[in-house]
Amino acid sequence: MVQPIEPSIAILTVWVVLYIYSLAGSIDFGASFWAMVHANQHTQAGKIANRFLSPTWEVTNTILVLLVVMTVGFFPKAAYMLGTVLIVPVSIIMLLISIRSAFMVFAFSVERYRKALQVVSGLTALFIPALLISALPVTQGGFVQMIHGQEELLFGKWLTSPSVYLYILFGLSSELFLSSLFLADYARESGDDSAYEVYRRYAITFGPITLLVAVFTLYTLEPEADWLLDRLLRYNTWYVWSIIAFLIGYVALWWKTKDKKIGRPRVAVVFVAIQYALATFAYGASHLPYIVYPYLTVNQAFTQINTFYSLLKVFTIGLAILLPGFVLFWRLFMKDKRYLEGKNS
Amino acid sequence: MDTVTLARAFFGTSLAFHIIFATLAIGLSAMVFLSELIHYWKKDRDFGILAKRWTKSVAILLGVAIPSGTIVGVQLSLLWPGFMRIVGQVIAVPFQVEIFAFFLEALALSIYVYGADRLRPPYRVIAAFLVTLGATASAVLITSVNTWMNTPAGFKVKPNGTIYDVDPWKAFFNPSFYETAYHVVVSALMTGAFVIASVAAYRLLKTSQAERLIHTKALMLSLVVAVAMSFLTALSGHESAQGLHEYTPEKLAAAEGLFKTQRYAPLAIGGYVDYRKKEIIGGIEVPYLLSFLAGNRFDTVVKGLEEFPRWTWPPAYTHTLFNVMVGIGFLLLGLAGLALLVWWLRKRNGQPWWPKWLLYLLLPTGPLSILGIEFGWIFSCSGRQPWTIYHIQTTAEAATKAEHLGALFVAFALVYLFLGTLVCLVLTHYFKRHPIALDLKSNETLGEDTHGAAH
Ligand code: HDD
Ligand code: HEM
Ligand code: HEM
Numbered sequence: 116m117v118q119p120i121e122p123s124i125a126i127l128t129v130w131v132v133l134y135i136y137s138l139a140g141s142i143d144f145g146a147s148f149w150a151m152v153h154a155n156q157h158t159q160a161g162k163i164a165n166r167f168l169s170p171t172w173e174v175t176n177t178i179l180v181l182l183v184v185m186t187v188g189f190f191p192k193a194a195y196m197l198g199t200v201l202i203v204p205v206s207i208i209m210l211l212i213s214i215r216s217a218f219m220v221f222a223f224s225v226e227r228y229r230k231a232l233q234v235v236s237g238l239t240a241l242f243i244p245a246l247l248i249s250a251l252p253v254t255q256g257g258f259v260q261m262i263h264g265q266e267e268l269l270f271g272k273w274l275t276s277p278s279v280y281l282y283i284l285f286g287l288s289s290e291l292f293l294s295s296l297f298l299a300d301y302a303r304e305s306g307d308d309s310a311y312e313v314y315r316r317y318a319i320t321f322g323p324i325t326l327l328v329a330v331f332t333l334y335t336l337e338p339e340a341d342w343l344l345d346r347l348l349r350y351n352t353w354y355v356w357s358i359i360a361f362l363i364g365y366v367a368l369w370w371k372t373k374d375k376k377i378g379r380p381r382v383a384v385v386f387v388a389i390q391y392a393l394a395t396f397a398y399g400a401s402h403l404p405y406i407v408y409p410y411l412t413v414n415q416a417f418t419q420i421n422t423f424y425s426l427l428k429v430f431t432i433g434l435a436i437l438l439p440g441f442v443l444f445w446r447l448f449m450k451d452k453r454y455l456e457g458k459n460s
Numbered sequence: 461m462d463t464v465t466l467a468r469a470f471f472g473t474s475l476a477f478h479i480i481f482a483t484l485a486i487g488l489s490a491m492v493f494l495s496e497l498i499h500y501w502k503k504d505r506d507f508g509i510l511a512k513r514w515t516k517s518v519a520i521l522l523g524v525a526i527p528s529g530t531i532v533g534v535q536l537s538l539l540w541p542g543f544m545r546i547v548g549q550v551i552a553v554p555f556q557v558e559i560f561a562f563f564l565e566a567l568a569l570s571i572y573v574y575g576a577d578r579l580r581p582p583y584r585v586i587a588a589f590l591v592t593l594g595a596t597a598s599a600v601l602i603t604s605v606n607t608w609m610n611t612p613a614g615f616k617v618k619p620n621g622t623i624y625d626v627d628p629w630k631a632f633f634n635p636s637f638y639e640t641a642y643h644v645v646v647s648a649l650m651t652g653a654f655v656i657a658s659v660a661a662y663r664l665l666k667t668s669q670a671e672r673l674i675h676t677k678a679l680m681l682s683l684v685v686a687v688a689m690s691f692l693t694a695l696s697g698h699e700s701a702q703g704l705h706e707y708t709p710e711k712l713a714a715a716e717g718l719f720k721t722q723r724y725a726p727l728a729i730g731g732y733v734d735y736r737k738k739e740i741i742g743g744i745e746v747p748y749l750l751s752f753l754a755g756n757r758f759d760t761v762v763k764g765l766e767e768f769p770r771w772t773w774p775p776a777y778t779h780t781l782f783n784v785m786v787g788i789g790f791l792l793l794g795l796a797g798l799a800l801l802v803w804w805l806r807k808r809n810g811q812p813w814w815p816k817w818l819l820y821l822l823l824p825t826g827p828l829s830i831l832g833i834e835f836g837w838i839f840s841c842s843g844r845q846p847w848t849i850y851h852i853q854t855t856a857e858a859a860t861k862a863e864h865l866g867a868l869f870v871a872f873a874l875v876y877l878f879l880g881t882l883v884c885l886v887l888t889h890y891f892k893r894h895p896i897a898l899d900l901k902s903n904e905t906l907g908e909d910t911h912g913a914a915h
Contacts, residue, residue, distance in 0.1 A: 170574045173566035176526055177559060180533055184555045187537060191548025198537035198544065202862045209534055210875055213527030217879050220523025221886045224516070226893070265861050419549040419615075425628040426556050433560035440567040447575045454574070 122417040125189035128430070130399045132185055134392060136178045138293060140247070143168065143175040144240040145294020147219060151237025153313070154230050160310040163302050166455070169223060170448045172216065188426045190416035193406045200259055200268045200407075201250055208246050215239040241287070248286035252279050256408035257339030266410065278340075281332040288328050292321035296387060299368075300380035305455035308376070315368055315378055322365050322387075326358070329394070342408065346401035353397035360390040464859045467539045470869040471532075472841065476834055477876045478532050481525035483833050486595040486645075487652015488518045489569075493588040494681065500585050506674045507681075509899045511588070513891070514656070518591075519573055520886055524879050531872075539865075543848050543858035549623050550615045551608050551631045558601040565594025599648060600641045604632050606840065611636040611707045612849050636703045643696035647836065650689035651829040654792060656682035657799075658826030661819040663896075671896055672813065679814070679822075680803075683796050686825075690793040697789060698753065705754040708850060709763040711843040714774040715782040716750055717743070718764045725750040725762040730783060733776040738766075740779070774843045781839035788832040792825055 146164040153161030187194040198205075215236045222232035253259065258273050259266050273279055295317035302310035336344055347354075364386030368378045404412040417423070448454055492514045499507035533555075537544045547555075568590035571579070579587065608614075614631030615623050660679035667675060704712040712718075717733035717740040718725055727750040731743025751760040765773050802818055844850060848858040 170570035173522070173526060173570065174563065176530060177562045177566055180530055180562065181559045183534055183537070184552070184559055187544055187548045188552030188556055189548075191545045191552075194537045194548055195541040195545045198541045199860060199862055202538045202860065203864055203868065205534060205538060206868050206872070209527075209531045210871060213524070213531060213875065213879065216527040217523045217882065220520060221882065224520055224886055224890045227889075418552070419623060419626040421626045422549055422552055422628050425553050429553055429556050429560075433557065433563075437560055437563050437567070440564065444567050444571065447571060447578065451578065453578055 121420060121423050122413045124427070125417065125423060126399075126403070126413050128427075129182070129185050129189055130396070132178065132182050133399075134395045136175075136182050137244075137289075137395065138388060138391060139175045139178055141244050141290040141293040142297045143172055143294075144215075144243050145290045146298060147215065147240035148237045148291070149294060149298060149314070149317075151233045154233050154237075159307050160298075160302070160313045163305060163307060163310045164298055165223075166305075167298065167301050167448075168219065170444075172219065174444070176212075176216065185426075185430075189418055189423065190406060190413070191418055192416040193411060196266055196407050196411055196416075197250075197254075200253065200266050203268075203270070204246060204250060208243060211239045211243050211246070215243065241290070244290040245283045245286040248282050249273075249279050252276070252282055252337065252340070254402070254405070254407050255336065255340040255343050257337040259407060259410065261410070266407075276337060278332070278335050278337050281328065281335055285325070285328045285332050288321055288325040292318060292325045293387070293391075295321060296364075296380065296384055299378070300384050301449075301455075303376075303378075303380050304449070306452075311378075311380070315380070318383070319365075319368060322361070326361060340408070343401055347398065350397040350401055353393050357390045357393035357397070360386045360393060364390060463861065463863075463865060464856050466865045466869060467859045468855065470865060470872070471535060471539050472838065473869070473873055473876065474528070474532050474535055475837065475841075477880070478525070478528040479833060479837060480830055481521050481528060482595075482599070483648045483651050483830070484521050484655065485518060485525050486592070486599055486648040487650070487655065488514055488521070489588070489592045489595050489652075490649050491652050491656055491682065491685070492518065493585070493592045494685065496585050496588040498681070500581050504677075506677050509674065509896065510678050510681075512899070513896065515573060516890065516894075517887060519569070520883065520890065522569070524883055528876075528879075538862075539860050540848065540858045541860055543853065546615075546623060546849065546853065547605070550626055550628065551605055553628045553632055554601040554604040558598050561594050561597035561601060563594075565591055565598065568594060596645055596648075599644055603641045603644045604634070604637055607636040607640045608632075608634045609847075609849050610640075610711075610840070610844055611703075612852055617852060635707055636700070639696060639699040639703050643693065643700050646689050646692040646696055647833060650686060650693050650792070651826075651833055653682045653686035653689060654796075654829040655826035657686055657796070657822055658824070661814075661822035664814055665816065665819050665823075671900070674896060674900065676814070683800050683803075686796040687793070687800060690789060690796060694789050694793060697786065702754060705760075705762065708844070710765065710768050710772060711774055711778070712754065713763055713765045713767075714776070714778045714843060715839070716762075717776075717779045718750065718762060719766050720764040721761065721767050722764065723751060723759045723761050724748050725754070725760075727753065728779070731779075733779045735773065735776050772846060774845050778839055778843045781835045781842070785832050785835040785839060788828050788835070792829060792832075795821060795825060 146168050150161050150164035150168065153164065155161075183194075186197075218232045218236040218239070222229050222236060225232065253268065253273065258269050258276075260269055261267075295314045299311055299314035299318055302308075302314055333344065333347060364383040367382040367386065368380070370379045370382065371377060372379060402408075404414065406413055406416050418426075492511050495507045495511040495514065498504060499511060536547075568587050572584065572587035572591055575587075608631050611634050612631075613634040614627040614629070616625040617623055657679055660675045660682060663675045664672065664679065701712065704715070714733070716725075717728050717731075719738045724747070726745040726747045728740050728743045728745050731740045733739075734741050748758050751762055752758050754760050754762050799814075799818055799822060803814065806812070806815070846854050846856075848855045
């Protein structure tokens with residue numbers, strides 16, 4: 116019998132959005148953290164981070180909402196199971212997100228207490244990606260128990276598992292690496308050499324750390340997740356390519372530009388994005404067919420077929436309509452020298 | 461409290477919090493758009509200044525609107541997993557479209573706020589319009605889900621709970637969608653206008669001669685919008701009530717405390733409903749009116765609660781919720797009409813300023829309007845009890861089975877309280893530090909730098 120293709124399309128779409136959010140969210144939250152770290156200094160590093168954040172944080176947050184909505188729409192039973200199991204951790208993340216967003220916006224408005232407000236938004240932002248990623252091991256097996264037909268999170272085990280902490284560490288270092296790398300590029304685009312140098316140095320530090328933590332994380336999976344490791348090893352060529360992409364991106368931080376500046380941050384950003392794409396998709400492919408091991412597979416969680424097609428249609432049309440908006444947005448805030456150099460602020 | 465009650469209280473609190481900021485985001489951005497339009501059209505720079513100041517408030521309010529919306533969005537899955545399992549299969553489309561409304565609003569707002577100094581004036585008007593459009597569209601879309609809960613359509617259920625025969629678009633355009641969406645939108649526009657009117661009245665009571673003109677312009681614009689929108693709110697509310705009569709008669713019966721099915725049914729105003737004695741205590745009954753309002757004929761048969769099993773009666777307090785909402789609607793319509801009338805009469809007699817008593821009367825209109833929104837939603841949601849999806853899924857079936865809700869509820873409530881207080885402080889602090897006098901003096905070259913300052 117021919118397998119229906121729709122669930123695969125749905126999981127791929129969700130995974131693409133997850134990948135985009137993992138990059139965009141890391142950069143967004145990391146930028147808040149760097150803005151805090153550099154709030155007191157004379158370099159422009161803090162200002163650059165804020166200039167990037169103020170127009171973009173809403174858009175980034177909307178990607179998170181898109182991820183939730185897509186999961187509910189395409190895989191209602193996964194939303195059901197994850198919602199029940201993860202109620203406490205997700206609630207804590209929600210509280211942190213709301214405090215972070217509110218304080219960041221307040222900091223833009225209240226000059227007198229700006230620094231204090233930025234400390235709150237910077238510190239909360241630092242922990243959000245770390246907590247978000249701590250949900251991932253829960254789907255790999257070993258943390259969910261079925262009690263009277265009702266799934267429950269083994270809270271104590273989750274809180275004490277070294278594997279979970281390695282995931283958290285990976286989330287933290289990824290956040291700091293991706294955001295500093297991106298801000299280095301943003302600073303270069305803004306023509307600000309001192310801020311560029313600051314962020315480039317961070318990126319150089321956190322790049323290898325992130326890679327090491329990632330490797331450790333994969334090798335300290337819980338025993339219940341051995342199935343995943345076995346399958347991950349089948350994708351080892353993807354990981355090799357991913358590491359090669361990282362190395363190219365990393366080395367690009369020393370390449371000279373035409374006007375003799377050190378480093379090509381744009382090249383680095385692109386290759387690191389490729390690195391994460393390869394790794395994420397290899398991970399995602401190994402995770403199949405399970406959404407929550409061993410209780411729920413992609414096919415079991417899949418929505419009604421008519422709903423799937425309506426969602427897909429809406430998604431495509433919506434993106435097509437909004438595309439000019441995103442292009443204009445990009446040109447105004449990522450390319451326009453008048454904005455980047457802060458002529459009007 | 462048992463888990464279901466706790467989940468209801470928890471979710472209701474989150475939505476009651478979100479809805480304040482969401483409604484203001486719609487109402488105020490509509491006022492920004494109108495003001496920007498008048499500014500462009502009449503070249504009156506006062507309206508440019510007003511637009512800029514209102515935009516600043518919208519930007520601050522969105523700092524809470526967006527995360528609180530993210531919270532309710534996620535809490536739907538956390539607290540009502542049983543409900544979301546059906547939503548995901550049947551009515552996921554509005555949620556998905558709503559994302560694009562959010563994107564539209566987020567993009568347009570950033571472009572309007574941070575890019576305005578690099579946009580030519582007509583594009584600024586368009587950007588302001590797109591912000592309003594995005595916010596309004598999100599309200600309409602979320603309302604689609606809510607109306608589907610009240611009047612479910614577009615799917616069938618087997619006795620074992622399996623869903624089949626799904627038509628997402630039929631679910632989207634369910635029977636009560638149009639009138640309710642219309643009511644939600646105009647009531648949000650009305651609320652935005654009254655909030656502006658409140659603030660302008662307050663300023664007029666406090667301010668010096670020099671700033672009177674600009675606050676008068678703000679008050680006039682907001683009153684005109686407020687009168688028009690409260691009129692439409694009442695009209696559309698009437699249509700909503702006729703929808704209740706047609707599709708969810710229990711809700712109308714509870715709202716009116718009507719126990720016996722009857723022709724020539726009376727309209728009950730005030731008092732409270734006693735389910736044990738089966739009567740309204742302390743209210744006024746206007747004979748015949750309910751039948752006429754429900755079906756445009758005095759002999760319309762209106763169903764009473766006794767028609768339905770006792771366990772499906774909505775809570776008795778829905779009568780009060782409904783009365784307060786309708787009362788606020790007529791009160792505010794009257795007040796705004798009165799204010800414009802007084803202004804017009806006095807202007808004919810050559811007395812151009814607002815009398816003090818009138819300004820005092822206008823002070824509470826903004827908060828009252830927000831209260832109307834709160835009461836309306838709580839009426840709509842608790843009037844649906846014991847159902848979450850009318851006649852399909854009860855609230856107990858929809859709710860989570862998870863523990864620890866109490867502690868989470870307390871934590872969220874504290875954070876809402878904290879953020880709510882902080883938003884008020886930030887708004888007052890900001891506008892104290894940036895008095896309108898500064899804008900009036902400094903902006904000779906409006907259009908160049910007015911919006912960049914919103915940074
Ligand atoms: C400023 C706010 C405001 C005001 C003054 C009014 N309403 Fe309203 N009403 C709402 C704000 C609102 C709302 C918050 O937007 C609701 C909640 C759910 C909904 O669909 O809209 C609502 C719901 C709602 C419903 C329930 C719909 C349902 O549960 O399906 C009815 C029957 C009315 N309204 C009727 C009226 C009437 C006859 C009014 C007379 C003037 C009125 N409303 C004024
Ligand atoms: C009638 C009631 C509601 C109205 C009028 C309303 C309106 C709004 C508005 C205007 C915003 C700001 C949009 C933006 O700038 O991005 C917003 C944000 C949001 N709302 Fe509501 N909302 C309502 C109820 C709900 C409910 C019940 C949910 C949950 C399912 C919800 C989910 C959200 C989410 C997820 C956001 C954040 C969007 C973002 O990240 O940009 N809203 N809402
Ligand atoms: C617009 C989209 C909305 C959706 C999809 C929605 C959905 C829900 C759901 C799923 C429940 C729980 C089940 C139930 O008790 O029936 C609920 C309950 C509730 N909602 Fe709504 N709601 C919406 C708007 C609002 C708003 C804006 C408010 C704000 C005041 C609100 C107030 C409540 C309250 C107070 C409850 C608890 C019901 C009770 O205690 O009787 N709802 N809503």
